[in-house]
Amino acid sequence: MQFINPYFCVINDELPSYEEFYKKILSKNVVCLIDQRLTANWDCRKTWVTNDGAVNLDFLQAKYGNKMCPVYNCNKKYYDSNPSKMMHMKEFIEYWKTVISQNYNYESNDVLYLKDFHMFQEVTGSEDVYSVPQYFQSDYLNEYCLANKLTDYRFVYMGPKMSSTPLHVDVFGSFSWSANICGLKKWLLIPPKNVKKLKQLLPAVPGDLYSVPGHEEILKQVEAFEITQKGGQTLFVPSGFMHQVLNGEDTISINHNWINAANLTLIYDNIIEAHEQVQKEIKDLKATLSKEEWQENCQKILAMHFGINLTEFLKIISHIASRLEKESTKSTSSTQKFRFEHDVDVIFNVATKIRSNDHFESCWNQADMIQKQLSTIKHKKLAKLL
Incomplete structure (x- = not known):
């Protein structure tokens, strides 16, 4: 190298x-x-x-x-x-x-x-x-x-x-x-x-x-x-x-x-930046919409202009979290173990960021579910070590 x-x-x-x-x-x-x-x-x-x-x-x-x-x-x-x-x-x-x-x-x-x-x-x-x-x-x-x-x-x-x-x-x-x-x-x-x-x-x-x-x-x-x-x-x-x-x-x-664990946080940050740009572009509409309508419209425009919105992004990491949950009981090679642990940690951290963002209240439930799935995996692994 x-x-x-x-x-x-x-x-x-x-x-x-x-x-x-x-x-x-x-x-x-x-x-x-x-x-x-x-x-x-x-x-x-x-x-x-x-x-x-x-x-x-x-x-x-x-x-x-x-x-x-x-x-x-x-x-x-x-x-x-x-x-x-x-x-x-x-x-x-x-x-x-x-x-x-x-x-x-x-x-x-x-x-x-x-x-x-x-x-x-x-x-x-x-x-x-x-x-x-x-x-x-x-x-x-x-x-x-x-x-x-x-x-x-x-x-x-x-x-x-x-x-x-x-x-x-x-x-x-x-x-x-x-x-x-x-x-x-x-x-x-x-x-x-x-x-x-x-x-x-x-x-x-x-x-x-x-x-x-x-x-x-x-x-x-x-x-x-x-x-x-x-x-x-x-x-x-x-x-x-x-x-x-x-x-x-x-x-x-x-x-x-x-996309994988190495750039997932970067992708999330890109979505946040693009979302902020959408909000600025249509800020004049905010007073005419309910909170739910405002968030929904922002997500629709984000998907059209950026290619992905937070809703779709959550679906991706939720799919990966479900697969990780199924794999958590299987024996793995050292490479698979390395990948698995990084996947769990990074996805959990990104879900935590989403859960703490007030602009994405409509996504909180799904972020909570991802956190619970991955917390269960972490506790199982800790129990094995003990």
């Missing part, structure tokens, strides 16, 4: 234990690039890639051609993203082949990027093409979504050379990990503590920081740094890091957004 700067490390030597990775990377919110060992045995590293390391377009077209996928136009801007449309994968592959045949001449073609494709939820059996690395398996968000048949946060990205993702912070301020099946990504990242500073330096956040006049000085001021991610490598992007990505070659990646 080698630290390149205070915010970024690489792992090319001995792979750390889960506990070491959790303590040094996840809980410290450090960006981490891991070599090809995490993905070496994935089936997609063989079937989606040709023998010479290129994207196997013919295989993808034959296997998934009839699937509808979201495709983004990198040449155009839509708010802080790009406009998208649904397209059959076979149509996108034909476009891709045309771009390659024209040596990536985009004068006559838009730069298109297939992103946010929920392949593992929409294509039966597709989950077998990869396996989640042990460092990222504790995943409250996708565990909850899959258990409740909700849209997940597991994606496939694929696009030609020069396709890109604009500057952004991931949904909810969640963790993300991105594994390159093949190709090359060029990342630009800004530490969370400097995101506000960047917004103060610019009239608006651009899609591409490199396009801003004088960007060299701006990048220095916000401590931005670059990472080149090659085929087979996995990049962990912590909560709150603003980033933009350019595909330097034809590239495919598997990406997850996720």
Whole structure:
């Protein structure tokens, strides 16, 4: 484990234990690039890639051609993203082949990027093409979504050379990990503590920081740094890091957004901050509504603008608390024990914060139930020790 700067490390030597990775990377919110060992045995590293390391377009077209996928136009801007449309994968592959045949001449073609494709939820059996690395398996968000048949946060990205993702912070301020099946990504990242500073330096956040006049000085001021991610490598992007990505070659990646004990408190704090912003925006309505109506409307708007509200957040941690209660009587490995204890402590503390917040009185009963579940687990474990 080698630290390149205070915010970024690489792992090319001995792979750390889960506990070491959790303590040094996840809980410290450090960006981490891991070599090809995490993905070496994935089936997609063989079937989606040709023998010479290129994207196997013919295989993808034959296997998934009839699937509808979201495709983004990198040449155009839509708010802080790009406009998208649904397209059959076979149509996108034909476009891709045309771009390659024209040596990536985009004068006559838009730069298109297939992103946010929920392949593992929409294509039966597709989950077998990869396996989640042990460092990222504790995943409250996708565990909850899959258990409740909700849209997940597991994606496939694929696009030609020069396709890109604009500057952004991931949904909810969640963790993300991105594994390159093949190709090359060029990342630009800004530490969370400097995101506000960047917004103060610019009239608006651009899609591409490199396009801003004088960007060299701006990048220095916000401590931005670059990472080149090659085929087979996995990049962990912590909560709150603003980033933009350019595909330097034809590239495919598997990406997850996720939440666990290491960033749960950060996510809660993000929700609180977003909730306060909602309250300010609609403060003129407060006098016309009852207390219950005011809280309900704040939660509805929070969900629309932030992607999640406290009600849904409570459902997630309640689901995890119920699972922990069931697991509390089972024997576990040292890694499972470490994860279990951190899950219990962090979720209990977050539920306590919710219970003490007067703005969330409507959520108190559910927070009480979570606290009781986890208190029972703690007492059982203490009784065993005695």
